[in-house]
Each structure stands twice: as structure tokens, then as C-alpha cells.
Amino acid sequence: MIRRLVHLQLLGAQEDLISTVESLQRLGCAEVVAAPHGAGFSAVEPRPTGTDPDAPEGLLARVQRLLDLAPVAPADPRSPRAPSATSAVSGAKAATGQTNATRLSARHSAQHVARLSEGVDLRAATEPDLALLELEVDVLLGSQAALAEERDRLAHYVEILGELEALVPELGTLSDAELGVLGLAMMALVLDDPAGMVVSLLDAQLRHQFGESYLLRSTGEGRSRGCLLVVPRDRLGEAESLVGSDQINQISVPDTYAHLSLHMTVVRMRGRLAAVEGELTASQTDLATVWLHALPSLHAAARALRVIGERDAAVSTAELTSRTFLLRCWTPAERRADMVRQLSDDGIEGVAVLDAPSIEVPGPPPVELSGRAAWAPYRKLVGFLSWPSPGSLDPSVLLALALPFLFGVMVGDVVYGAALLGLGWWLRRRATGSPSGPGVLDDAGRVLMAGGAWAVIWGVLFGEALGSLGNTLGMPALWFYRGGPAALEPLLLFALALGWSHIVLGLSLGLYTALRRGDRHRVLEVGGTLVALVSLTGLVAAVMWGAPTWVVLTTALTALAGLVTTSSVHGPLGALLGPLELIGTVGNVLSYLRIAAVGLASVYLANVANELATELPLLIGLLVATFLHLLNLALAAFSPMVQALRLHYVEFFSKFHDGEGRAFRPLGAYGAPKPDPVQPVDNPSPGIPLRVRTADATLER
Amino acid sequence: METGLIALGAGLAVGLSALATGYAQARIGAAAMGAIAEKPELAGRAILLVAIPETLVILGFAVAAMIVLLLGG
Numbered sequence: 001m002i003r004r005l006v007h008l009q010l011l012g013a014q015e016d017l018i019s020t021v022e023s024l025q026r027l028g029c030a031e032v033v034a035a036p037h038g039a040g041f042s043a044v045e046p047r048p049t050g051t052d053p054d055a056p057e058g059l060l061a062r063v064q065r066l067l068d069l070a071p072v073a074p075a076d077p078r079s080p081r082a083p084s085a086t087s088a089v090s091g092a093k094a095a096t097g098q099t100n101a102t103r104l105s106a107r108h109s110a111q112h113v114a115r116l117s118e119g120v121d122l123r124a125a126t127e128p129d130l131a132l133l134e135l136e137v138d139v140l141l142g143s144q145a146a147l148a149e150e151r152d153r154l155a156h157y158v159e160i161l162g163e164l165e166a167l168v169p170e171l172g173t174l175s176d177a178e179l180g181v182l183g184l185a186m187m188a189l190v191l192d193d194p195a196g197m198v199v200s201l202l203d204a205q206l207r208h209q210f211g212e213s214y215l216l217r218s219t220g221e222g223r224s225r226g227c228l229l230v231v232p233r234d235r236l237g238e239a240e241s242l243v244g245s246d247q248i249n250q251i252s253v254p255d256t257y258a259h260l261s262l263h264m265t266v267v268r269m270r271g272r273l274a275a276v277e278g279e280l281t282a283s284q285t286d287l288a289t290v291w292l293h294a295l296p297s298l299h300a301a302a303r304a305l306r307v308i309g310e311r312d313a314a315v316s317t318a319e320l321t322s323r324t325f326l327l328r329c330w331t332p333a334e335r336r337a338d339m340v341r342q343l344s345d346d347g348i349e350g351v352a353v354l355d356a357p358s359i360e361v362p363g364p365p366p367v368e369l370s371g372r373a374a375w376a377p378y379r380k381l382v383g384f385l386s387w388p389s390p391g392s393l394d395p396s397v398l399l400a401l402a403l404p405f406l407f408g409v410m411v412g413d414v415v416y417g418a419a420l421l422g423l424g425w426w427l428r429r430r431a432t433g434s435p436s437g438p439g440v441l442d443d444a445g446r447v448l449m450a451g452g453a454w455a456v457i458w459g460v461l462f463g464e465a466l467g468s469l470g471n472t473l474g475m476p477a478l479w480f481y482r483g484g485p486a487a488l489e490p491l492l493l494f495a496l497a498l499g500w501s502h503i504v505l506g507l508s509l510g511l512y513t514a515l516r517r518g519d520r521h522r523v524l525e526v527g528g529t530l531v532a533l534v535s536l537t538g539l540v541a542a543v544m545w546g547a548p549t550w551v552v553l554t555t556a557l558t559a560l561a562g563l564v565t566t567s568s569v570h571g572p573l574g575a576l577l578g579p580l581e582l583i584g585t586v587g588n589v590l591s592y593l594r595i596a597a598v599g600l601a602s603v604y605l606a607n608v609a610n611e612l613a614t615e616l617p618l619l620i621g622l623l624v625a626t627f628l629h630l631l632n633l634a635l636a637a638f639s640p641m642v643q644a645l646r647l648h649y650v651e652f653f654s655k656f657h658d659g660e661g662r663a664f665r666p667l668g669a670y671g672a673p674k675p676d677p678v679q680p681v682d683n684p685s686p687g688i689p690l691r692v693r694t695a696d697a698t699l700e701r
Numbered sequence: 702m703e704t705g706l707i708a709l710g711a712g713l714a715v716g717l718s719a720l721a722t723g724y725a726q727a728r729i730g731a732a733a734m735g736a737i738a739e740k741p742e743l744a745g746r747a748i749l750l751v752a753i754p755e756t757l758v759i760l761g762f763a764v765a766a767m768i769v770l771l772l773g774g
Contacts, residue, residue, distance in 0.1 A: 384745040492766055587756060590763060594755070597762045646752040649745075 002394050003332045005365040005664065008339070010327040012351030017325045021314045021667070023346040025307065027339055028668030030329040032314040036362035056312060060305040062130055066137060067298055070291050130301075133294055140287045147280040154273045157253060160219070160226040161266050164188060167217040168228055172262040185236040186262070188251040189227040189243060191218070198248070199225060205242060210235065228262075306670035314667055328356065330365050330664065364390050368664035375400040377443035385649050386659025392513055395648075395657050402502065402652075403644050404447065408454020409498070410598045410640035412482065413606065414465040414475075416633055417455025423637065424448030451641065466629060467606020483603045491596045499592025500537060502647070503585065504530065506655030513656050525569045525581075526655070532562030532582050533589075588651040594643050602640075605632045707772050711765035718761025725754035 008030075010020060024030045165172040171179075171186065179186055191198045199218045206214050206229070215230040231239040257265040319326040331339060340353050367390055369379045378400040382388070388395060411417055427445030463477025464470055471481050480490055507530040514522035535558035542552045567578025609628035613621040653659070733747035 385749065386745070488766060489770055492763075587760075591756050591759055593763050593766075594759045596766075597759060642748075642752070646749070646755070649749045650752060 001369070001371050001397070002388065002390070002392070003334075003368045003370050003664075005330045005368065005390075006333045006336065007356040007361045007365065008329055008331060008336065009354045009356045009360075010325075010329065010351055011354060012325060012348070014320065014323055014325050016348050016351055017315060017318055017320075017327070018311065019346065019348055020325075020327065020343065020351050021311050021318075022673045023343050023348055024314070024329065024339070025311060025668045026346070026672040027335075027342040028672070029335045029666050030331040030339060031366055031664055031666050032317050032327060032329045033362050034317045035319055035328060036360065056305050056308040059130065060302060060309060062134065063298055063302045063305060066130075066133065067295075067302060069137060069141065070295055070298070071288075133290070133298075136290060137287070140283055140290070144280060144283050144287070147276050147283065151273065151276045151280060154269050154276065157251065158266060158269045158273060160190060160251065161188060161253075161262060161269070163219045164217065164226050164228040165262050165266055167219070168215070168230075168262075171215075171228075171230060175261045175264070176259040178261070180233060183233050184230055185233040185239075187229045187231070187236075187239060187243070188253075188262075189229060189248055190251060191225045191227055191248050193225050199227065202227070202243070202248070206239075209238065209242060214239075303671055304673075307673050310667060310670055311673065328360075328362065331666075332368065364661070366664040367661040369394050369396050371397060374446060377446050378403065380443060381447075381645065383663060385653065386657075387661040387663050389658050389661035391517060392658055392661070393509055393656060395653060398505075398509075398652075399648055400450075403641075403648060404450035404454045406498070406595060406644040406647060407451035407640045408456075408458045410595055410643065411451070411455035411602065411636045412458035412462045412464055412599055413467065413602070413636070414456050414459035414470060416466075416602075416606075416636050417452045417457075417459050419452070419633055420448050420455060420637055421452030424450075424452055447641070448637065455636075464603065464606075467603055467610055467632075469606075469610050472610070482599060483607055488596075488600075491600065492593060495592050495594075495596040496589060498595060499589040499647075499651070500533075502592065502652055503589050503655065504534065506652045507533065507585075510656035521569045524565050528562045528565030528567075528569075528578075529581060529585055530562070532559050532566060533585055535559035535562055536582075536586070588654075591651050592647060594647070598640055598643055602632060602636055605635075704773070707768060710772075711768045714765040714768060715758065715761045718758045718764075722754045722758040725757070726751055729754065 012020060021032070024032065174182070176186075191202070193199055199216075203216055206216060210231060213232055213235075215228075217228045219226040229239060229243070253265060253269075257268055260268065314327075317327070319328075336353070343349075343351055343353070367387055369382070369388070371379075371394070375396055379396040381399060381403075382396045408417065411420070424445040424447070427441050427448065429445075431439060431441035431445060459465060459470075461477070461479040463475050463481045464483070465473075465475055468483050471477070471483065480487055482491055507526055510526040511523065511530060514526055535555050538555040539552065539559055541547075542555055563578055563582055566581055567574030570577040606629065609625040609632065612628070613625035615621065616624060730751050733743075733751055736743050737747050
């Protein structure tokens with residue numbers, strides 16, 4: 001149902017402006033709009049808007065950045081997942097059993113960020129706490145990145161050097177200095193050798209250059225191979241220039257290990273690797289503790305900042321004189337009295353609520369669709385395409401009735417329907433505990449439950465349970481079984497009948513809307529198409545069933561009359577556009593054949609699963625059948641919904657839904673502001689810009 | 702032989718129209734994704750546009766059904 005909205009003007013003293021907007025936020029049913037072009041007035045320059053990082057929008061961006069960095073799981077203390085974060089923290093601490101002296105105190109951080117949401121003086125309280133939290137999170141994330149990089153690098157070194165050490169145990173214990181005494185130098189290399197050629201080529205070149213005065217050992221096969229090269233120390237330069245190829249990387253260990261023996265290098269690196277793992281875990285524990293304490297406050301701060309942002313945006317639309325403000329808003333007609341009461345309850349007595357003169361109404365009103373809560377998901381689905389214009393029909397009710405029905409016809413299986421019903425119920429149950437409110441999961445659950453229920457009903461009519469299994473086990477089809485050899489014809493006719501009914505309903509609604517608006521062209525166009533379609537159907541039926549000639553002639557003439565009527569509104573092009581429109585409408589009816597096509601595909605896939613289960617060995621057959629039925633169920637949850645939605649968007653809505661409206665967006669979308677009375681700081685005098693201070697922002701007018 | 706030809710004809714009717722639909726949807730889908738990347742609010746209309754060529758394969762299905770029903774006896 002489309003609610004009637006009225007345009008009101010709120011007139012009051014400037015010191016009441018912010019508290020008036022906050023009162024409207026609490027009321028939650030008024031959309032503030034700017035003055036129509038050229039109709040407004042403002043004697044005072046609007047407040048400049050900039051990119052101040054301490055302004056509410058700047059603070060919100062910083063809070064949002066932290067929320068984006070945070071893990072999803074412990075998002076809110078109300079979330080059922082939050083305890084898992086606590087256990088993760090304690091588990092990680094128990095695992096490490098150590099405290100890093102350099103890490104920042106999580107408790108210290110928590111004490112600061114807990115003030116974020118107290119909201120008494122949001123800007124003053126938020127900024128320093130937020131800066132501290134940002135610093136803490138950035139430091140921890142930075143150190144984790146550095147530790148993770150060091151861990152990966154060390155693990156790579158340890159793997160290669162460990163293998164090389166095993167090749168030359170007698171040399172591996174000698175330090176760089178000891179090798180120097182012997183007049184030797186050792187190089188560790190990594191060769192990119194996918195074809196296994198580089199090592200042998202290197203060996204040949206070394207032999208050519210050094211004769212027998214070198215030692216080359218390499219690890220086993222593989223794309224990346226480690227090599228250890230020992231050469232006379234005085235010829236180290238020659239060896240380095242020889243191995244300077246693209247496919248050979250010399251391992252340059254950090255300076256800490258530079259002069260150690262190979263064995264000691266590996267031992268020290270393994271020790272450091274274990275320490276790095278511990279530091280990384282400790283850092284992750286610290287960060288998890290920070291998130292655990294900070295996230296509830298961050299979420300609360302984000303909500304509070306959004307409320308302030310919404311309020312500031314609304315305040316900026318007000319028209320101002322030196323002492324007064326005028327605020328324009330749309331509100332449902334029946335809520336006008338509530339608005340007056342809310343302002344009074346909030347102690348704002350000096351604001352007058354007036355009906356706007358018709359010449360000052362800023363264009364067509366927004367549109368609010370209302371009705372049962374169960375239909376809310378369908379209103380969103382309508383908005384997903386476009387919003388109805390004022391004075392048109394609410395398509396969400398029709399969508400709520402027909403979408404699950406068409407979905408159920410396509411799925412038409414008792415077991416699949418029950419599974420989808422259960423899935424929808426689970427989604428809704430899960431959505432109930434979501435920190436951000438029911439939202440999309442609840443909507444999807446509602447739609448799936450309705451569709452699943454219809455799928456069960458149609459499953460009973462078609463006698464289907466897991467495809468042919470129900471039929472095989474003796475489940476009777478109350479109408480006809482879709483997998484049977486004679487099912488194609490009745491199924492196609494049924495799909496066409498559904499399509500015809502839906503399109504005729506759409507055209508009838510289009511005709512009704514056009515008549516209500518007094519749109520003569522639209523009445524002729526839609527009415528003509530409707531008459532032509534109905535008559536054409538009658539003509540086909542009359543010919544098929546051998547009706548008397550006068551019936552055939554009458555229906556043919558009526559169809560022609562409808563076509564001429566439709567064509568007449570298109571002027572000289574009518575001879576072309578009229579028939580095209582009729583063909584398009586017939587095509588729309590034929591498009592409903594997809595109901596039969598998708599349904600048959602689902603039935604035959606289920607039947608294939610059942611056949612394979614009987615043909616293959618028992619266990620394998622059961623596994624294959626289960627997999628195929630699950631696949632079919634996944635397809636059944638998605639494909640019929642998309643097809644049913646498309647039938648509405650393309651075929652049905654195009655007959656009556658203009659989609660030229662805009663949604664009603666009342667203040668209070670992010671919640672109501674906390675009671676926070678406005679305190680005039682300076683005693684205003686006529687002609688002097690007024691300074692109004694709220695707890696979180698200061699506005700100068 | 703005759704049944705095989707009927708099945709082949711029905712298969713071609715669906716298969717060729719499905720290829721045409723796929724080609725059209727690929728082109729429209731790519732353009733739609735580009736549009737959504739710039740204006741996410743166009744998602745609904747994009748789905749609508751992507752879904753339009755499906756009529757081709759549905760008509761192919763109708764032709765295949767007619768072939769099977771009328772010629773297959």
C-alpha cells in the first residue's frame with residue numbers, strides 16, 4: 001500500500017533548529033527536503049563543509065577504517081560469536097605462555113576506547129581515544145606484517161640451508177674465519193632449474209674455469225634447487241661473476257648470521273624462527289584483545305556519528321534568517337499529530353508545524369510502501385528495480401503473492417521444498433542474533449520460507465519427492481507427475497496459462513492506473529493491447545475447438561479492434577508499433593514457458609541422481625545421488641528465484657509499474673540521538689549571528 | 702532413425718538458441734558489470750538487462766517441445 005504523504009513546514013527560532021531535527025530523528029517519520037529551486041530564502045551563509053578529520057564525517061571515516069580492519073567475528077558483544085573471540089584470546093595466551101614487554105597494554109587501550117560511545121561530548125571524547133586506538137592498531141598490524149615477512153624468509157633459508165648442510169657435514173661446522181684459514185670460501189645458491197639442466201651446466205663451467213679446485217653439491221630434483229659451492233678464497237670474485245645469471249640467486253643471509261658456520265647458521269635461524277612465531281602469536285593475541293574491548297565502542301561510536309551526520313545534513317537544508325529557521329519535510333498524513341506531540345514531549349514549544357502552500361511543494365512526494373512486515377522483503381525487491389511513483393499501485397503486494405507461487409511451481413518437490421523451508425527458517429533464526437539487525441538474511445529467509453512452502457504444495461500436486469523417488473515409492477500425484485512421458489503438454493499449457501493470467505492481470509492494473517490518472521493515451525494503449533490479447537486467445541481457442549464461424553469472426557474482429565486502438569496512439573508510426581507491441585505482449589506470455597523448462601530440468605536432474613544410485617554400487621551410488629541432489633537443491637534455491645524475479649521485473653511490471661518514484665527516507669535511519677538538550681551559549685541579540693552549541697558540535701549561523 | 706532425427710532437431714533448437722543467449726548475455730553482462738562498478742544502484746536494471754536474452758532460449762525450448770510433441774507422436 002502506498003501511504004499518503006503531506007508536505008509540512010516547521011517554523012521556529014534558530015536556537016531550536018538542532019533540537020527540532022533531533023526530535024524528528026527520534027520520531028523517525030519525516031524526510032527533510034531542501035526548498036524547491038528559487039523558492040527558498042536564506043539570509044545567512046551556509047556553514048562551510050570541509051574535510052576536517054575531526055568533523056563528524058572525518059571521525060566516522062576513521063572509525064569505519066578501524067572497523068574494516070577488524071575481524072568480522074567478534075563484531076559486537078551481542079553477537080553470538082563474541083565469546084569465541086574471548087576463548088581465542090585466552091587460548092592464544094595459554095599457547096604462548098609469555099608476555100612481550102614491548103606490546104601495548106590492551107587494558108589501557110580498552111579504558112580509553114570504552115569512552116568512545118559514552119556520547120556525552122562525542123567529538124571531544126572520541127578524537128584522542130580514537131587516535132590512541134589507531135596508533136595501537138597500526139603498530140600491532142605493522143609489527144605483525146614485519147614478523148610474518150621475517151618468518152617466511154627464515155623458513156625459506158632454514159629449509160634450503162638445512163638440506164645443504166646435510167650434503168657437506170664436514171664443511172658445515174666451519175665458520176667463515178676457519179674457512180678463510182683453509183683458503184676456502186663457501187657460497188649458498190638457489191637455482192631456478194625446472195628442466196634439471198642448470199646444475200649440470202654450472203658444473204661444466206666451473207670445471208672449465210676452476211679445473212678440480214672447486215666443490216659443488218646440490219639438493220635433489222625440483223624446480224628450485226639449493227647448491228653449495230666451495231672455491232678457493234682468492235678466486236671468489238671469479239665464482240661470483242660466473243654465477244651471476246638470471247636463473248641463479250645467491251642466498252644472502254642477514255648480517256647476524258654472516259660469519260657463522262653453516263651448521264650454526266641453521267641452528268640460530270631455527271631458534272629465531274621459533275621466537276618469531278611466539279612474537280607473532282603474542283602480537284595477534286594483543287590485537288584480538290584490543291578488538292575484543294574496542295569493537296563494541298567502535299560500533300556504538302559509528303552509529304552515534306552517523307546520527308550526527310544525518311542531523312547535520314538535515315540542518316543544512318534549513319532556510320535561515322538571522323533569528324528563525326524554516327524546515328521543509330514530508331511525512332505520512334496520519335503522523336502529523338505525532339510530530340506535534342513529539343516536539344512538545346521534547347520541550348520544543350516554539351516551533352510551528354504548518355501545511356505548505358501548494359506552490360511551495362518541492363515536486364512530487366516521495367513514496368512510502370507500507371503493509372505487513374512479512375512483505376518487507378518484497379518491498380526491497382521492488383526497490384531493487386525502481387520505486388513506484390505517487391498515485392500508482394504498490395507492486396510489492398503482488399510480488400509477495402506471486403513470486404513464491406511461481407518459485408514453488410518451478411521447484412515442485414516435497415523434499416526440496418521442505419529443505420528450502422528449513423533453510424529459510426535457519427537463515428531467519430541466524431539473522432535474529434545478528435548485531436546489525438535482521439537485514440538481508442532475514443529477508444532471504446522469509447522469501448525462501450514462502451517459496452519452500454509453495455514448493456511443498458506443488459510437490460504434493462506433482463507427486464514429487466526427490467524427483468521420481470516419491471513416485472517410485474508410491475506417492476500419488478494429485479494432478480500430474482512432471483517426469484512422466486505425457487507430462488510435457490499439460491505442463492506447457494499450464495505455464496502458458498499462468499503467463500497469460502499474470503500478463504492480463506498486469507495489463508488490467510495498467511489500465512486501472514491509467515484510468516485513475518486520466519491518461520487517455522495510456523488508457524487506449526493498454527486497453528487496446530488487453531482487448532487484443534484476450535481476443536487473440538479466444539480466437540485460438542475457437543479455432544482449436546471448432547467453434548462456429550460467427551464466434552471466430554467476432555473474436556478476430558475484436559482482436560483487430562484492439563490492435564487498431566493500440567496503434568492509434570502512436571500516430572503515423574502506429575501501423576508498425578501497434579503490431580510490434582502486441583507481438584511483444586504475446587512474447588511476454590510465451591516467456592512464462594521458462595516455468596516449465598526450469599521445472600523439467602530440476603525433475604530430470606533429480607531422476608538422473610536416482611537412476612545413478614540404482615545403477616552404481618550401493619555406496620558410490622548413494623554418494624553420487626547425494627551430491628547430485630544437493631547440487632539440484634542449490635540450483636533450486638537460486639535459479640527459480642532469479643527466473644521468477646525476472647518474470648516480474650520484465651514481463652509483469654512493464655504493464656503497470658512506471659518506476660519513476662523515489663523512496664521515502666525519513667530521518668532516524670541510523671537510530672535516535674540521545675537526549676541532549678541544546679544550550680545557548682551566547683545571549684543572542686537581533687542581527688548578531690547566533691552561536692549554538694550542542695554537546696558534540698558547534699554551529700555558527 | 703526418424704526418432705533420432707527428431708531428437709537431433711529438438712536438441713539443435715535448444716542448443717543453438719542457448720548459444721545465442723549465452724553470447725548475448727556475455728556481452729550484456731560485461732557491460733552491466735562495468736556500469737554497476739561505477740553506479741551500484743543500477744544493479745536491479747542490470748539484472749533485468751542480462752535476463753532479457755533468455756527469451757531466446759525459452760523460445761528455443763518451445764520449438765523443441767513442439768518438435769517432440771507434434772513429430773514425436
